[in-house]
Amino acid sequence: MEHLDVLVVGAGLSGIGAAYRLQTQAPHRSYAVLEAREGLGGTWDLFRYPGIRSDSDMFTLGFPFHPWKAAKAIADGPSILEYLHETAAKYGIDRHIRFGQRVLRASWSSGDALWTVETNAGTYTCSFLYVCSGYYDYDRGHVVDFPGIGEFEGEVVHPQHWPDDLDHAGKQVVVVGSGATAVTLVPAMADSAAHVTMLQRSPSYIASRPARDKVSDRLRAVLPEGLAHRVIRGKNVAFSTLVYSAFRRWPGPASRLLRKGIAKELPDSIPLDPHFRPRYLPWDQRLCLVPDADLFRSLRDGTASVVTDEIDTFTPTGIRLRSGTELPADVVVTATGLRMVALGKIELTVDGRSVDVHDTFVYKGMMLSGVPNLAWCIGYTNNSWTLRSDLTSQYVCRLLNHLGRTGAAYCVPEVDAAEYSAPARPVVDLSSGYIRRAAAILPRQGSYGPWRLRQNYPRDLAVLRFGRITDPDLHFHPAA
Template identity: 40%
Template sequence: MTITESSPTTRAGGSGDVDGTEHVDVLVIGAGVSGIDAGHHLRERFPDKTFAILEKLPGRGGTWWTHRFPGARSDSDLFTYGYAHKPWRGPSIATSEEITNYLDEVIEEDDLKAAIRYRHEVTNASWSSQDQRWTVDVHRADTDETLQMTCGFLWMCQGYYNHADPYRPEWPGTDRYRGVIVHPQQWPEDLDWTGKRVVVIGSGATAATVVPAMAETAAHVTMLQRTPTFIAAVPKTHELAVQLRALDIPEEWTHEILRRAYIEQFNELTRMCQETPEEARTWLLDEMRPYLPEGYDVEKDFNPGYRPWQQRIAVVPDGDIFTAISEGRASVVTDTIDTFTETGIRTSSGEELEADIVVSATGFNLSALGDIPFTVDGEPVDVSRQVTWRGIMISNIPNMAYVFGYFRHSWTLRADLVSDLICRLMTTMESRGARSVTPTLRPEDADMEIRPWSEPDNFNSGYVMRSQDKMFKQGDRTPWTHMHEYAEERHTLPAADLDDGSLQYR
């Protein structure tokens, strides 16, 4: 069966192979925002192709399934984080429950329920040039059995979190601490912080979310940060959305108008941060001051040493963390940890922070392609020795594409662009009668400089820098570069040349 052939069975199912192994035209890995988007595009563009979506978690949503810490919500506006094809009708900043309800609507409207198989974890993927197909090993957690599936094209939508192994530094003294230490990615359902003293270690988006949420009922919450993060207060509901909805115009219009407004707003902020970073720094700090008590040392607690947008800016709805600080329910300590004590944490400056609960909001470990072992014609693939093709495919790996969103703009803006390009690539394969496509360096790329997956001058968050050695690389020229901004890729990806010699069709 070629990639252009489809099964006579259901579109979301597969066909039996000669040895009983199920075969689908396209196998999508992950049922989060990217995987559901891939399912939508396949259903819309290729109604005759068979496909399945494998998800190792018990439910849909990816990050929105695993992140169950207090206040879990988006830190991107939902008009751009939502799909282009599905109008968002809620507030600009939404809770995890609101987002998963939105995803449920997409699953229902696109008839994807039968295509998604939960508790199915891919443990190995092998490509055969002779058979022109992938064979994947799948562990079913619900039955504790291993099965195999084959596919013509593998679409990786697993995200970039290692959900099972969050990042937490080794701190001295934790063995004698008598309180509770939790990580937001592994939040206990029965944890009660009412009236408790809480220390949240970290300063990023998760910490900025957890602190005001816990401060509602805790005795006090202290955010202990080694270095500050830029924090931006934004309205939970955009004023323009209120005005447009008051006019009772179609939701599709409101969605598109707000989507364009947010895109241009972030384009301008990104441009300012790149071209006039100190002006951007001053503006960001000045925006925080009205939310904090008079005389508050904003420079000490909220002025990072890095350039604005060199790491993500933590977005907080209606300035909720600043409100908690102003009301005395939360505070910020900018210092390093000397040791844990029996009753809390002692900082390097000698300050004692009493804590019944310590939240390690210290980030996550990045997962390269779901940490799935890949082989091509029996040879193991070391992705760290390969280069990306437009941030969508990887050199020398046939018929495999991956979705990686933006660091600065909403993830889904890029997921939509990538899905469109993958579908265009599949159409190109059909027109050529090709069964496989492989990104391959051209003769003119022989002298190409190989650069890190993420250049520190561009983006240098801890989880990115810790993962450089296991991630694929990029080159110094098109199409071997990635991590461009949406303002550029909204034009370059739809116009990408699929016949420039960098893709080998067979």
């Protein structure tokens, strides 16, 4: 049984960032990264569907300690995966990754101040467990059992399990969905398909932006690399924070502004209503990003179209809609969403007591009430994931150093009784379908202070980077 000071679960964007911070800000702590798959990269290694790309700019989605150097600010999946491999190799992080190690169970003993972590390939002990596996289920996405789907004679594909040998060239393709995956797939497949139809039950808010950031290009041309990266990163953080705050404060004008931008891009044959008039307010769900207006370009040149309707049944040759219209299809892509999981589906016990994650509250957006020496790394929903995941990793290092300085063996957040009587709010507070479906398994957030998860990078920067570690809600304990 191998012992390490810290075990990091997951070798994706969060796990690689966590490893770097441990090496540089808590260098006296031994660590390993346990990765269930046979390659690093997480989401960017899992998803292989056509056109996969970031929906955040790479100057903020990339690491602050390893500047993004490629030309495009909105990058494709293979480029991001290459960047992650480059980062892991440059800083020696790849030597700490144990591949093929799926964490199944983790049991905490207060008497020993240790986690016992069981994987499919062995058992470890550690003093601190840091779960950086995100909140998507890597085993399967959300699958809808559509009526008659077994009668369809074509191919049905879910984006999370994209086959390497799928050939859609010259075929009729229907993409079911209206979220980020769908608006990415449609223009990517339209380049070679006979025609692509985006079939949506209800539309999403969509914003177009250039794949290249001209201001950032100018700054990189005149400033030293490190300084340029910091200035660009600060500029993009400020802009996205201000836009989000304005959209939430004035949702009516924001909705009209977004729809006006879409209307300018649409051909005369496609009306704004009902195809691009969402039923929710801006940022009740995550905004879909369209780089270089590629979706609208496909709609204008006729290689793609959009239909707003509901599925009545699949037929042998396509999909019949509630309106009676039948869409012919050779390939149907069910971009129907993702499945969320909490802490990578790890079974937790604390001193022999099973932990129901939904009964816990999230402390400072990372630790769970009643669970010692454990942090869960999640990013922003209104900004780049890495902005918050990096703050979380730096806070974990500060916490580890505080434990070392004070001689405490472990710490545990304890929520007061008043929070349990407050209305339950999931840790990810959006109205998207995949989040609503997971409400019963996700931990909760509270209504005040460290129990409230605010989507605000400047505020989190002040609290997590520079705020006090000691807190009345965080209890420290010596070794038994």
